[in-house]
Amino acid sequence: MNAHRQVAAVLSVLSFGLGQLYNRQYMKGLILLLVEVVGLSYFINNLSHAIWGLVTLGKTPTHFETINGVATTVKGDHSIFLMLGGLITLLLLFLFVAAYVMNIKDAYRTGKKREEGHKPANIVESVRYVMDKRFPEIFLSIPILGVLFVTILPIIFTMLIAFTNYSGPDNLPPAKVLKWVGFRTFHDLIMFKTWSYTFFHILGWTIVWAVVATFTTYMGGVLVALLVNQKGIRLKGMWRTIFIIPYAIPQLVSLLVMKNMFNGQFGPINQYLGYFGLGKLPWLTDPTMAKITVIIVNMWVGIPVSMILIMGVLTAIPKDLYEAAEVDGASAFMKFRLITMPFILFTTAPLLIIQFAGNINNFNVIFLLTKGDPVNGKFQYGGSTDLLVTWLYKLTLDQQKYNIAAAVGIIIFIMIASLSIWSYRKTRSFKEEDMIQ
Amino acid sequence: MSTTSRKKSKLTLGLFLSYVLLVIIAICCIYPALWVVLASFRPGAALYSPTLIPKSLTLDHYHELLTSTRFKFTTWYWNTLKIATLTMVFSTILTTLSGYSLSRFRFRSRKTIMTGVLILSMFPTFMSLTAFYVLLLQLKLFDNIYALVAIYSAAGLLQAFVVKGFFDTIPRSLEESARIDGASNLQIFARIMLPLSKPMLTYVALMSFTGAWVDFILAKVVLRSKDHWSVAVGLFDLVDKEQNSNFALFATGSVLIALPITILFVFLQRFLVDGLTAGASKG
Numbered sequence: 224m225n226a227h228r229q230v231a232a233v234l235s236v237l238s239f240g241l242g243q244l245y246n247r248q249y250m251k252g253l254i255l256l257l258v259e260v261v262g263l264s265y266f267i268n269n270l271s272h273a274i275w276g277l278v279t280l281g282k283t284p285t286h287f288e289t290i291n292g293v294a295t296t297v298k299g300d301h302s303i304f305l306m307l308g309g310l311i312t313l314l315l316l317f318l319f320v321a322a323y324v325m326n327i328k329d330a331y332r333t334g335k336k337r338e339e340g341h342k343p344a345n346i347v348e349s350v351r352y353v354m355d356k357r358f359p360e361i362f363l364s365i366p367i368l369g370v371l372f373v374t375i376l377p378i379i380f381t382m383l384i385a386f387t388n389y390s391g392p393d394n395l396p397p398a399k400v401l402k403w404v405g406f407r408t409f410h411d412l413i414m415f416k417t418w419s420y421t422f423f424h425i426l427g428w429t430i431v432w433a434v435v436a437t438f439t440t441y442m443g444g445v446l447v448a449l450l451v452n453q454k455g456i457r458l459k460g461m462w463r464t465i466f467i468i469p470y471a472i473p474q475l476v477s478l479l480v481m482k483n484m485f486n487g488q489f490g491p492i493n494q495y496l497g498y499f500g501l502g503k504l505p506w507l508t509d510p511t512m513a514k515i516t517v518i519i520v521n522m523w524v525g526i527p528v529s530m531i532l533i534m535g536v537l538t539a540i541p542k543d544l545y546e547a548a549e550v551d552g553a554s555a556f557m558k559f560r561l562i563t564m565p566f567i568l569f570t571t572a573p574l575l576i577i578q579f580a581g582n583i584n585n586f587n588v589i590f591l592l593t594k595g596d597p598v599n600g601k602f603q604y605g606g607s608t609d610l611l612v613t614w615l616y617k618l619t620l621d622q623q624k625y626n627i628a629a630a631v632g633i634i635i636f637i638m639i640a641s642l643s644i645w646s647y648r649k650t651r652s653f654k655e656e657d658m659i660q
Numbered sequence: 661m662s663t664t665s666r667k668k669s670k671l672t673l674g675l676f677l678s679y680v681l682l683v684i685i686a687i688c689c690i691y692p693a694l695w696v697v698l699a700s701f702r703p704g705a706a707l708y709s710p711t712l713i714p715k716s717l718t719l720d721h722y723h724e725l726l727t728s729t730r731f732k733f734t735t736w737y738w739n740t741l742k743i744a745t746l747t748m749v750f751s752t753i754l755t756t757l758s759g760y761s762l763s764r765f766r767f768r769s770r771k772t773i774m775t776g777v778l779i780l781s782m783f784p785t786f787m788s789l790t791a792f793y794v795l796l797l798q799l800k801l802f803d804n805i806y807a808l809v810a811i812y813s814a815a816g817l818l819q820a821f822v823v824k825g826f827f828d829t830i831p832r833s834l835e836e837s838a839r840i841d842g843a844s845n846l847q848i849f850a851r852i853m854l855p856l857s858k859p860m861l862t863y864v865a866l867m868s869f870t871g872a873w874v875d876f877i878l879a880k881v882v883l884r885s886k887d888h889w890s891v892a893v894g895l896f897d898l899v900d901k902e903q904n905s906n907f908a909l910f911a912t913g914s915v916l917i918a919l920p921i922t923i924l925f926v927f928l929q930r931f932l933v934d935g936l937t938a939g940a941s942k943g
Contacts, residue, residue, distance in 0.1 A: 304794065307794050307795060307798065308798070354844065354846070358761065359762070359765035362760075363761050366758050366814065366817035367817065370780065370814055370815070370817050370818070372814070373811050373814035374780050374818075377790075377792060378791075380794075450685075451682070456678060462686070463929075464929065465690065466685065467925070468689050468693060470925070471925030472918050472922050473922075474874065475876060475895065476696075479899050480696050480914060483907060484692060523688065523692075584782075586877070615787070628787075629787070639782045640779045644778065644779065
């Protein structure tokens, strides 16, 4: 017999594990057969219902019916459960098909080995082989499975919501059945005056915020790091420890504290101003002042991180560059402008872009400090300091405008993803695929 | 006067100004923290006090917060400790193994995974909130702290980049000689990579611990009943309901939440700095 591979592969196509059994890998074959039995019984029971649910989003809403003169609730289809359930089933189907393909490939490969005169590996040898040669795949598969269900599934689900009419107060299951509406949500967001006004204004502020927040924390970090690293400054370790404190305190706590400190009526900052005979400032209640306050507080939170990073970079600048500059009679400022700054910028440029992307999504600072307020009457459910993300949060949790929120989320995602992929492709860890060491 | 002495006086003036700046920045850094700590010991509940240092100190607020039945602070604390510790353990193991795999092995779909991880880590968490809500409701895992642990830990892969960046800096020759001696992948990982990556491990462990300790967005959605709250959710509730009427209690809660983490951070800052810079400039 010299056609083991065809026989094994065909047998595995017919059913999970048959090829393996033919290859005399009994343990493996039995396990695969078991996978098939479990999988098939699940899909026979669920697949058609799942697809029906995903396509139609249900037919009958939960409603009242008069049965024998008594009004009773009749449980109908819940579009959201149907949608999520359908997605999970499809995801499992995808995994099942992947397992099926692997099962065929494995049978083929083992069959080929047999033709070449090798004995098929028994279960112990298989495990050992996998641990040795397939190590990364095996170990990555656990977190990847987790990410699949905890991150990817919710993301797909949310994206799908942008294409439905899922929004309060009129279209909420179980009282209503949802419908697919295609790109109408996006159309409304851009074309409807009330929505688009809010959207573009918040988008504009989000970008201004991200640019200013990134720039201030970065430059602040550079200055503080240079200040500490100066020749002749004593107790460098102590200064560094003190300056790290804002980073060490959980943002949840420090931002809520700041919110109290800047409180217009009771806050100590205004009280001190009064103490010195100055007027009170509307730190968080005036739209413009609130924006400035948010940026100042963000500097307090963000400068330490930049400082740590830049201190690391500073130690890597070759000393002879400075020595050469000194011989040429360069001033301290020229050394900073021509050596230090270009070096720092060069090493941390990709990082700057990541920080920029992070600031677009900087939920904590805005939400904990102002909750996006002061409220802007012209905005649809938004405030003057709202970023797109905090607006999205309000739209979801307070207003139940799930479809609009999902559409905004997709837009944020496209912005950030393109930005960060572009920057990451430029960093070394992506380029240097063959380690030079 | 010679030029050298003028240069010297200019230098000392510069140094003097630098010290002044350093002191000002230091005050800005410490002041809010100090203010909250002192507020928690100050008698009375007011937000404002004309003097920073209170005239008398009291432990009343701590006593009230820890024993009052209106708050279940000790329960929250215990919940949070469980959530954070479990998350730290699972997340560190998963992240380190994934970072090791991505750094040391070349396999198909490696780049796909790396790009995927990158994109996913940019996704705003709140977008998944609705999905989590429905998902947990359906799986009957709502209001369950272990569900939260599972979500946090699974998201750990998204941190793997930092770990990968660190492993990339460990010379290959170390493991090659071990491999010649017949060491398996797991042995190399445990005997060579792990001991060398103490700063990295500390960083990842600390990050996942504090992340779970202070997260309130997800915790607020998942944990519904007051008995299952974490301290972050509790504190947020406290500040929402009574920030003006009882500031001292909020301050006390803040100190209790922030203190362990802050001490850990300051204590481990050397590791932190290493971890952060390794992950950043080399990653």
